[in-house]
Amino acid sequence: MPTPVAPAYTLETTLAGWSGEGAATITVLTARAWLTLCRRTDWHGTTELLTTTALRCQAARYRPGADTIRTARNTHACWHLLRKEFPERAADLAGRLADMLAVLGEDYRHRDVLAWTAVPASG
Numbered sequence: 069m070p071t072p073v074a075p076a077y078t079l080e081t082t083l084a085g086w087s088g089e090g091a092a093t094i095t096v097l098t099a100r101a102w103l104t105l106c107r108r109t110d111w112h113g114t115t116e117l118l119t120t121t122a123l124r125c126q127a128a129r130y131r132p133g134a135d136t137i138r139t140a141r142n143t144h145a146c147w148h149l150l151r152k153e154f155p156e157r158a159a160d161l162a163g164r165l166a167d168m169l170a171v172l173g174e175d176y177r178h179r180d181v182l183a184w185t186a187v188p189a190s191g
Contacts (some may be wrong), residue, residue, distance in 0.1 A: 076100035094130045097121055111150035112157050117138055117144035119168050144177040
C-alpha cells in the first residue's frame with residue numbers, strides 16, 4: 069500500500085497556497101506529521117518535521133492545543149530514538165528542539181535535552 073505522506077504534503081502545499089497557514093493547512097500538516105511518525109523510519113527527518121509542525125501549530129494558534137503539545141512530546145520521543153542510534157545527528161537537532169519545547173512550556177523535556185547536550189561526548 070503506498071504511503072499517504074506524499075499526497076498529504078501535496079494537499080498541504082496546495083492549501084497553503086490558497087489560504088496560508090489557516091486551520092485546513094495546519095490540520096493537513098499535523099496529519100502528515102502523524103503519518104510520517106507512524107512509518108517509524110528516518111528519525112532525524114521525523115524529528116525535524118515534528119519540530120516544524122509544533123512550531124507552526126503554535127504560531128497559527130492551532131486548536132486543539134492538546135494536538136500541539138502531543139506533537140511536541142512525540143518530537144521529544146523521536147529525538148530520544150535518534151539519540152540512541154545516531155547521537156551526533158541528535159546533537160544537530162537539540163538546539164531547535166530545546167527552543168521549541170521551551171516555547172510550548174514543556175519544561176521537563178526542555179531540561180532533558182539541555183542536560184544531554186551539556187554532557188561531553190565520550191571517545
